Amino acid sequence: MKRIADSTVRRLSAYLRFLEDFEARGLSTISSDELARQGGTTSAQVRKDLSFFGSFGKRGLGYSVPELSTRLREILGLGREWRVIILGAGKIGAALAHYEGFRQRGFQILAAYDSNPEKVGRKLEGIPVRGIAHLERDVAKEKPDIAVITVPADAAQQTLDLVVRAGIKAALNFAPTQLHAPADVTVKTVNMAMELEGLSFALVNR
């Protein structure tokens, strides 16, 4: 299959969100132009993005909202439940465990892990906190798909190494540091410091 750009996948994700709004409002069709307006892009871009996966629209009419939603969910792999573990039971871990958007979209949080014995055995927003030493065993048993890393920056790489060794193939990193992983493991980083610096740059350059 032709390689799909990261930016395309992000836009598909955005389109899906608008479609869900539309669906909730009971509208049945939408044009690429409307989708583009919502997403801050162009109608050509929307159509090109979709064209990588097939042709889902009707000329002269637009796209069926429920049909396109379904297809986008399939494309994005949201047809199934993904099992998630959180590494690091701190403030960010708590905010994520609490975040409704996860469960809503089929991301089920199994457990959180922490190295601090004080935290182990407690709950984090209703999710059990376990000792990091159990990670490998638990992963073998429960087969989580995705690891969310919310440990401090200086522990992030070793935590990722642990996660990779346990056999997990996808990670979402919140530590403000660049992580290195084997090619068959997908890592995405959310770096708030970097975003803020982007704003800082924008503010001084105008």
Added chain:
Amino acid sequence: MKRIADSTVRRLSAYLRFLEDFEARGLSTISSDELARQGGTTSAQVRKDLSFFGSFGKRGLGYSVPELSTRLREILGLGREWRVIILGAGKIGAALAHYEGFRQRGFQILAAYDSNPEKVGRKLEGIPVRGIAHLERDVAKEKPDIAVITVPADAAQQTLDLVVRAGIKAALNFAPTQLHAPADVTVKTVNMAMELEGLSFALVNR
């Protein structure tokens, strides 16, 4: 000035982080190749990125770590204190207020705002929580530079509108929704749901 790509700014931000590590380890020079290895890019990319702003290296030697750090901080606008307010005193707001990386890099959090009277008057990780009704007046007085939006998705656009009306020119949005703002206002969105969907896509497409 030639327009600088977003991706370039993000990389500069990453380079700065490595340089700080290097500085802490007492190393005095670094090559574009080493910087590239850390950042998961190529040496040509590093040199090209820097070349938009001048030439900071010495042929045959590399870059002076302290000098390049200083220059990058200048370029990114980190030479000054940025004043930040947080909109929404929930879990994410708390995690951010608690996050050391902000202060460390010159982002000073002035206050949090919330519409819930229960929360107003309390503290969020040591930061005062104020009523949203005071926003406009406070902004006129305290001149914050950046608004961080951590309200629920369905309130995010109206919160941004408020912030824009008050005169703030930069916002960092954590609500999982696309926001629209005038051209002179820079908005960056951190969308965890989108990142997870990116992982989901990666997992099903291999």
Added chain:
DNA sequence: TTTAGCTTGTGAAGAAATTCACAAGATCGT
């Protein structure tokens, strides 16, 4: 059935970002 009015899907064109490749400097050891 025909026509007018939309909107899709997609090659081709254009723009933007990345990588190549090498001349030009700088250092170091002899």
Added chain:
DNA sequence: ACGATCTTGTGAATTTCTTCACAAGCTAAA
């Protein structure tokens, strides 16, 4: 002082991403 060895800075080439532009298809009204 000279040659060997590095590494930068940067036009040019290449690759990737976005936008253009239009034929093709669908609907609705007359």
